Amino acid sequence: MTHATTMFTPARALSALWWVPRGVIFGLMAFFIFGPLANLLFWTVAEKWYFPHSLPLQYGFSYWAQVFAPRGGAVESLTNSIIVAVLTVVVSLALAIPAGYALARLKLPLRGLILLAFLIPQAFPNLTVYVNVARIFYEIRLNGTIPGVVLVHVSHGLVYAVWIATAAFSAIDAELEQAARSMGAGPLRAFLDVTLPLAMPGLMASAIFVFLESLDEFTGSYFVGAPDVNMLPLLLYTAGAGDNYQIASITALLLLIPSIVFMLVVERFLKADVLSRVGH
Structure with missing residues (x-):
């Protein structure tokens, strides 16, 4: 006791x-x-x-059948969203890989300002920017087209693509590429055989971030694409504004599933040594 x-x-x-x-x-x-x-x-x-x-x-599950019915618009919106997101990733990486490599390897003047410039699209209210973009795209007949929506999404996706690509290339020891060149490989061959495979995990994470940003983008899709290019965020907005919570929730779930899956993939590919070099 x-x-x-x-x-x-x-x-x-x-x-x-x-x-x-x-x-x-x-x-x-x-x-x-x-x-x-x-x-x-x-x-x-x-x-x-x-x-x-x-x-x-x-x-x-009657609302599920209603969403995926031919007149429901979910299949068309999902298809358009995936097409736009994939094209956005392709264009963003095509621009980000050479830009990220140059920012990581070359001693460029005002390098910090160049990286900061990619944040400019995020610095202004999206509404005012996209209203003016829609007016310009209407004049050159890009309004209401998938290429027009892709260009708008790329303007936001480049922030993630360039910054992460720069960090991915910065995390690779330059001596590895120099060793390949000393053994007879040309600059392009050394880049394709040595540097690019080592940077691939960071580039994969960059691609996933751009894909998710494009998949969830509403304002640009609305002002540039609607009503000709139906996207999942537009369908979600329409259902929510009409107080149809079932259809809005099903659409939100369709957007949520790839986001969760891809974020798990990002956690696997994006390592601490890459993150530590973002912005450097």
Whole structure:
């Protein structure tokens, strides 16, 4: 009895009570993170749900059939979104690989300002920028076309593409490329055989970031593409504005799934040594 009493000290009591605020904090974090996701999943299968009921009164998949019906627009919007995102990745990497290599290897004057210049599209309110872009694209007949939407998405995707590509090339020891050239390889062969394969994990992460940015882009898609180029974010906006929460939730889930999958891939490819060189 005495031994048990001595074991229960005020310090041990405070240590045990310390888990209470921790549990409350973690519980609130889990609620704010997973609560909206759970609500989203409920709405995707809710046939009937209204206040004050905390759970749907009837479950089903009739809204899924409505979304993927020929007149629902989801298949066309999903196809357009994927096409635009893939083309955005191709164009962004085609520009970012040489730019990132030059910024990483060459002693360019005002290198920091060049990197900062790629942030300019993010520095201004998107609404005012895209209104003027839409007016210019209308005059040159790019408004309402997939190439026009791709160009707008590239202007945002280059931020991720160039910065991560620069970091990926900076993380590679230049002596490896010099060793290949000393053995007779030309500049292009040394780049293709040595530098590019080593930078590929960072470039893959860059491509995924650009793909996700394009997939979720709404403002540029709306002002440049609508109503001729239907995209998933536009379908989500239309459903949400019309208070059709089931269709909006299903569309949001279609956007969420690739984002989660690709972010897991990014976590695998984008290593700490690459991240540490972003902006350097």
